Structure formats: C-alpha cells, structure tokens
Amino acid sequence: MTDLEFSKEVRIPIHGYVGLTEKEVELVDSFCFQRLRKIKQLANTHLVYPGATHSRFEHSLGALETGYQIARRIKSICNDEDKMRRLRYAILLHDIGHGPFSHVFEDIVMRIGKLKPSEFSHELVTVDLLCNDEELMGILGSDLDGVVDLLRPTTKFVEHHIVSGPLDADKIDYLQRDSYHAGVAYGVFDAVRVIHTLKEIPGGFLNRRESYLGASIKGREAIIGMQLAYYYMHEAVYSHKTRRIADAMLIRSIELAATNDESFDTNIFQYTQDDKDFLESFKKLDDRKLVDLVLESSDKTAHEIIESLNRRKLFKAVFGKDMSEINPQTRMNLTQITYEETKKLEEALGEYIGIDPNFIIVDRQSIDNPLYREPYGIPKTGPIYFETEDGKVLEFADIPSPLSRTRSGSVERFWVYAQVKEDERKEKEKLVEDFINSSL
Amino acid sequence: MVPDWVAVFLTTYYAGSKGLLRTQLQKILYFASQRGILKDSFGPDYYGPFSVSIANSAESLVNKKFLVETIEFFPEGIGYKYRLSDDGKKVAPLLKEKFNHSIKGLKKIVTVCKNQGTRPLSIAAKVHYILKTIGAPMSPKEIVAQAKQLNWNLSPDEIKAASDLLKKLDLIE
Numbered sequence: 001m002t003d004l005e006f007s008k009e010v011r012i013p014i015h016g017y018v019g020l021t022e023k024e025v026e027l028v029d030s031f032c033f034q035r036l037r038k039i040k041q042l043a044n045t046h047l048v049y050p051g052a053t054h055s056r057f058e059h060s061l062g063a064l065e066t067g068y069q070i071a072r073r074i075k076s077i078c079n080d081e082d083k084m085r086r087l088r089y090a091i092l093l094h095d096i097g098h099g100p101f102s103h104v105f106e107d108i109v110m111r112i113g114k115l116k117p118s119e120f121s122h123e124l125v126t127v128d129l130l131c132n133d134e135e136l137m138g139i140l141g142s143d144l145d146g147v148v149d150l151l152r153p154t155t156k157f158v159e160h161h162i163v164s165g166p167l168d169a170d171k172i173d174y175l176q177r178d179s180y181h182a183g184v185a186y187g188v189f190d191a192v193r194v195i196h197t198l199k200e201i202p203g204g205f206l207n208r209r210e211s212y213l214g215a216s217i218k219g220r221e222a223i224i225g226m227q228l229a230y231y232y233m234h235e236a237v238y239s240h241k242t243r244r245i246a247d248a249m250l251i252r253s254i255e256l257a258a259t260n261d262e263s264f265d266t267n268i269f270q271y272t273q274d275d276k277d278f279l280e281s282f283k284k285l286d287d288r289k290l291v292d293l294v295l296e297s298s299d300k301t302a303h304e305i306i307e308s309l310n311r312r313k314l315f316k317a318v319f320g321k322d323m324s325e326i327n328p329q330t331r332m333n334l335t336q337i338t339y340e341e342t343k344k345l346e347e348a349l350g351e352y353i354g355i356d357p358n359f360i361i362v363d364r365q366s367i368d369n370p371l372y373r374e375p376y377g378i379p380k381t382g383p384i385y386f387e388t389e390d391g392k393v394l395e396f397a398d399i400p401s402p403l404s405r406t407r408s409g410s411v412e413r414f415w416v417y418a419q420v421k422e423d424e425r426k427e428k429e430k431l432v433e434d435f436i437n438s439s440l
Numbered sequence: 441m442v443p444d445w446v447a448v449f450l451t452t453y454y455a456g457s458k459g460l461l462r463t464q465l466q467k468i469l470y471f472a473s474q475r476g477i478l479k480d481s482f483g484p485d486y487y488g489p490f491s492v493s494i495a496n497s498a499e500s501l502v503n504k505k506f507l508v509e510t511i512e513f514f515p516e517g518i519g520y521k522y523r524l525s526d527d528g529k530k531v532a533p534l535l536k537e538k539f540n541h542s543i544k545g546l547k548k549i550v551t552v553c554k555n556q557g558t559r560p561l562s563i564a565a566k567v568h569y570i571l572k573t574i575g576a577p578m579s580p581k582e583i584v585a586q587a588k589q590l591n592w593n594l595s596p597d598e599i600k601a602a603s604d605l606l607k608k609l610d611l612i613e
Contacts, residue, residue: 323504323505324504324505328527328528328531329530329531331504331527331531332534332535335445395487412500
C-alpha cells in the first residue's frame, strides 16, 4: 500500500485530524477552495437548527478523509500512487463549484437563466473552474486531466464511484457532519462498518473494465442504516418545512431583484460552459455577497423579503398536503404544472386571498426514496450492489430488508407559503384550500 | 415523446387489472423508448437495460396514489407489482386522450409483452441492447458469445425466442 507523506494535519469534527500532502495544502490555500469557508453547507437550515452553520470547506476536508479510508480498502487504487493522488485531489475539490447557499444557487440560476438541471449544476462549475482557473491548473499540473475525468467520467470505475455514487465519500461524510452540526441523531449510522465492507465489484457489462463501489453482503445492516439515515436527514433537516420556506424566500427576493432592477447584474446567473466572465464573477460570490446584492438593488419588495429573512420573519405555510390527499383531477394537473403555470397560480391565488402575489410561493416538495435517488432529485447514481459470499451480485432493492418490505419512504407534498399575520392565518388557510379545491 | 411518468401511467393502464412486475414495466418501456415513444434513458444493468428515471416515475406515481405497488414473493426473490389505483383509473382516460397521438404503438407493445414472464422480456431486451450496441446483424451464436463476455448467460433457444418477440414488436426485421 502507498503511504502518503502528510505535510500538515487539520482537525475537524467527526474525523479528528485530516492529513494533507504538500500539494493538497496548496489546493486548500487556493482562492477557489478558501472561498468555500464562506458558503454554508446547508444554506438556511441554521434558521431551524442554529448549529448548522458549518461550511463547504469543512465538509470537503471530511470527504477527503472518508474517501481516503474507502480507497485504502480497494486494492486497485491503493497500489497505484497516481490513482490515489488524483482521487484525493478530486474528492478535495469536488465542491468548489458550489455557489452561495449551496444548492439554492443552482435553483436560482436555473430559474433566472431558464436552464434545465442537466444544463447547470455545481458539478459542471467545478470542472469549469478546474479547466480555467490558472491557480488550480498550475497546482494540479499534469494531474489535471485525471482529476477532471474523475469528476466528469465517460466510463465509470470504482474510483469514480468513490467520488460520486450511492455509497460515495461525499454522502458518508455529509450525513454524519450535517447531523453533528444540526444537533440531531438522524444522520448517525455505522460508518466504520459501511467503509469496512465496501469493495470493488466488477462490471461485466458491455465494457468489461467497468467496476462499481459495492459492498460485501456482510455490510447489509450497516448500509440499510445509512440509507435510513439518508432518508431521515432529508425528512428532518434538508427538507424541513421552515428551511424550505426560508430558501424559497431567498430565491423569490433574488428573482424580484433580477427581474425588476435594470441595474442588477444578472450575468452572474447566466451560465454557459467555460464562460470565463461567469467564472470570474462566480468566484467572487459567497453567501453574504449574494444577500448584499439584493440589498443594493432598487426593488423594494426584494428588500422587504430579504430583510424579513434576515430577521427570521418567515412566510407561513397556508396550505400543505400530501399529493395523495388532493382530489385526483387536481393532483394530475399539479403533476404537470410548469414554472410559468406556477407563476399564474400564484397570481390567481393572490387575487383570491387578497395578498400581493410576490408574497405567495407555491412549492412542490418531493422527499426521495433512498433506494433510488440522489439528494435534490438528481437520479444519477443508480443501484447499490452487494456481492454474496458465493459471488452472486444482488441489487439493494432485491434483498430482504425493512426498506424493501415497506417502501413507504418517499413523500410528495404540495405547499403554499404566504406572508400572513398570525391572526389572519386561519382565514387565509381556508381561502387557499377553497381555491385549490375549486379552481385547479 | 411523452414524459416518463405519462409512459409509466399509460403502460400500467394498458396492462389492466393484472398489473405489471417492475421488470416487465422496465422492459416494456425500454422497447417503447426504442420506438421513440419516450426518451431513451436506459443504461446497462445486471438485469438488462434499466432506467433510474422510470423507476423514479413509478415511485412518484405510487406516492401520488395513482399506482398501487404490491410486493410478491417468488422462489428467486422479491417482485414489485404495479397496478392503477382507483384514482389512477379515474384520470387515465383523460391522460390517454391528452397524449393519444404521442403514445401510438404503446398499446401494442403492452399487449404483446404483458403476458410474457420477466425472463423472456429481460432476455429480449438484452439481445436488443447487444444488437443496438454492436450496430450490425449478428447470428444467434455470435449473440451467445457476446452475451457470455458480458456475464449474461443466454442459450440459443432463448435467443431464438427473444428474436421472435423482437420481431413481433417490430424492433428487428
């Protein structure tokens, strides 16, 4: 096994000391990486769980340590110095493309820039930065292409799955870290056992060289625990109603400023691949600066909403139902609703209940089934594979487990948030209910 | 092309009260995607061509109580079966009317496949996937050899049956 020579150690929660090689210290000291200190891992979640103010910087170091622990168990990586080095760089840098407020920024760019999820994501920006930022390119030198391949693979091998997959270093770290900082126990699982049972599973598909990061069947209980942690963290933390309201208010304020203030620089939301101007503006953005941009805009409504958010005077949920509880015809209409139709619905609702539509937000929520999906509804990771003792490969959903028997994990809800006074809330709730039942 | 959720909804509608096992649903929609009825989001899997997006759409329709999912136990493992719920039956005709033009051919594929077992469907999908990937005509012997390389064990008889099924579906000549 290749022993790495660490020139520095950094102490973080969960893992304790994380070793960094000389080059990794240079990467950590780079402008793009230091910027992650000013981007909260969980956006507005601290309005629900005050401890959840940790940054993408800390998580990136945690993911590096987790990835290293996994990679040391995979022979094809730990016997190959180049592979191990590039894998560590890729994991360390995997989040440098996150914008302010992490995933919230992706929503903002997609809305304002009218882009699809496949056209904008922090993963795309990460690769753009690696391929265009001179400081990072200088540090990575001849490893650059290898690192980019790990982050944007064409064919996936086990090392790619350590960077991004259903059992990747990212998830194993963030579930534990987010749980720790939020002060909840939902994200606690037997990570030591999960990592201990991970192994390389050969592909055997059209390209025989492909391989997966799967697990020995002995790791089943630990991985079920991880999947449950994943689900409960979504239910209780990532998709908490109050956090959703706060994120929706932030997005609304930026949309208003960008739409109504001609001097507002919308270029920071106009993404095209490898656009150097976008990347330069992007690098200057962090959580605080994005809020300042709204505060500097001339749109009074945007100001009012962002000020309310700063003072934690949040919109209230005036309607919230599981989709299955809504009548079938309305449910089908809501299933097909587009962004433009959502806007029209907000306007009609505003008129009906007597509230400025800018202060009404319609939100369709989906909490994923941990068997199939990535966070934020990006279903890319595919199934989890187990190898039985006699070498047979099984998919996670097909092995007996509490999850495969109940499968009641996923939830889809329809919400309406509005700025209402507490004493008017009941009346507005009734009006919204009437409107939805009669008009959709 | 129809959105994946519409394809799942209407495939289950055409399958009727017997419903469809998850593998049947996946393979029927794989064939439908090859006819351009929905987007081809299928990738290779141990079980043959598989689409995470289709799995998600079925899951989402179960959440919305348009589909009912039940678990069936077989000697070889667990199977998930999908049927339309009462609510699903209420809105299916409306959906069918709205997408009538785009789903042309889907009913025939479901009719041909719904009484086939999961293994014949899976083999037919694997055979089609190999032919599509190689992009040239292949003899059954060559398909067996190619499948072996991919850790898919197919017999010449199974390939013959798969070819007949693919012909019925107008997916090969």
